[in-house]
Amino acid sequence: MILLLVEDEDIIRRGFLVTIQKLELRFDLILEARDGEEGLRLFENYHPDIVITDIRMPLMDGLTFIQKSREISHESRFIVLSGYNDFEYARTALRYEVRDYLLKPSSKAEIRDVLLRVMEEIQKAETESSALKERLDDYDLRLNQFHQLLLGDILLGKYADTEIAPLLSHHAISLPEQGFCVLCFQIFHDPVLEEYADCKQEYHQLNTLLSHFFDLYPADMATSHRCCIASPHAEYGTFPSLAGRLLAKLEAYQRQAGIKLYLSISDTDSFLKNLPERYEQSLELFLHRFFYPD
Numbered sequence: 001m002i003l004l005l006v007e008d009e010d011i012i013r014r015g016f017l018v019t020i021q022k023l024e025l026r027f028d029l030i031l032e033a034r035d036g037e038e039g040l041r042l043f044e045n046y047h048p049d050i051v052i053t054d055i056r057m058p059l060m061d062g063l064t065f066i067q068k069s070r071e072i073s074h075e076s077r078f079i080v081l082s083g084y085n086d087f088e089y090a091r092t093a094l095r096y097e098v099r100d101y102l103l104k105p106s107s108k109a110e111i112r113d114v115l116l117r118v119m120e121e122i123q124k125a126e127t128e129s130s131a132l133k134e135r136l137d138d139y140d141l142r143l144n145q146f147h148q149l150l151l152g153d154i155l156l157g158k159y160a161d162t163e164i165a166p167l168l169s170h171h172a173i174s175l176p177e178q179g180f181c182v183l184c185f186q187i188f189h190d191p192v193l194e195e196y197a198d199c200k201q202e203y204h205q206l207n208t209l210l211s212h213f214f215d216l217y218p219a220d221m222a223t224s225h226r227c228c229i230a231s232p233h234a235e236y237g238t239f240p241s242l243a244g245r246l247l248a249k250l251e252a253y254q255r256q257a258g259i260k261l262y263l264s265i266s267d268t269d270s271f272l273k274n275l276p277e278r279y280e281q282s283l284e285l286f287l288h289r290f291f292y293p294d
Contacts, residue, residue: 001119004031004048006039006065007081008057012104016052016111023112025119036060043069047076050118052102054081066098077118081106145220147173151229152221154275155182161273168272176215176231179270182278183210184286185263186225202259209253213242225262225286227279232268262289 003020007013013032020030031046033039037059043051051069055062066078078098099121100114150171154164168174187199187206203226210216214230221227236242254261264285266278 001027001050001122002029002031002046002048003027004033004039004042004046004051004053006033006036006051006053006057006062008035008054010034012054012081019108019111020115023108023115025112025115036062036065039065040068043076044072047073049075049122050077050079050115052079052081077122079114079118147171148218148220151217151219152227155219155227155229155279156221157276161276164275165272173217175217175229175272176234177270178231178234179268180217180229180231180275180278181268182227182266182275182282183214183230183263184225184227184279184282185261186286188260188262189258199259202257205257206253206261209249212249213246227282229275230265262286264288 005013005016005020007016013034017030017032020027029046031042031048033042035057036053039051039053040060042048051066053062053065057065060068062080066080069076069078080098080101081104082101083104099118102110102114150167151173153159154167159167185206187202189199189202207216210230213236214232217229217231219227219229232242250261250263264282266282266285269275269278
């Protein structure tokens with residue numbers, strides 16, 4: 001956690017620094033600035049978690065400093081230093097979401113209480129943010145798995161052709177307008193024996209390679225081969241315009257990884273109702289490897 005102290009009076013600033021260091025509040029870094037302009041430069045470079053700033057300072061007053069800092073980041077917590085005659089300034093600072101204020105002079109206990117209160121607020125927000133991120137990541141994972149199962153069922157013909165477009169629309173799955181094809185593929189570690197293995201790393205690398213040419217929509221189905229709907233990137237137009245480059249990349253990848261790859265690609269289509277037909281076409285090509293291994 002990083003603390004920035006902005007105070008133009010040397011005696012007060014150094015007194016605060018000594019007090020804060022004695023409190024042993026486990027700050028990773030404590031920065032000091034003599035005016036708002038210097039404070040703004042440090043704020044921009046370090047994005048401190050907590051800022052303690054005086055209100056009346058030369059060059060740039062504390063309220064202007066807070067306002068400009070807010071334009072850089074909304075994550076920092078601000079604490080204002082004010083004298084008894086600056087109460088109206090302190091009330092104005094509340095408009096900039098200042099978390100607390102300290103009157104000058106402040107006792108060690110007052111400084112500790114305010115800092116602990118703000119630090120606890122930061123830690124609570126970080127915990128809640130982390131928990132929310134975990135829930136969102138889990139939701140995204142489950143949604144992605146559901147989409148893959150749904151696409152797999154569609155390719156296997158489990159839905160009537162009139163149901164496919166509304167179903168995809170309902171679940172916010174949108175295939176690009178330039179059309180799509182269906183890919184079937186399988187990787188073997190041993191190019192001769194074709195021993196089946198998990199090949200997770202190889203499939204990840206293959207997906208990365210294919211993503212340079214296609215937008216990929218994986219489908220999950222109970223088969224030994226993998227399958228996905230693919231839409232050629234707009235820069236290539238249609239599949240024939242990228243076929244040569246793709247073939248060269250796939251051959252180089254097989255040599256480099258020491259694997260055997262079988263991959264079939266259906267015709268390009270733009271009618272969602274034809275997805276099962278395109279899968280059948282790609283699967284038929286894929287199964288031809290048993291009779292035409294090259």
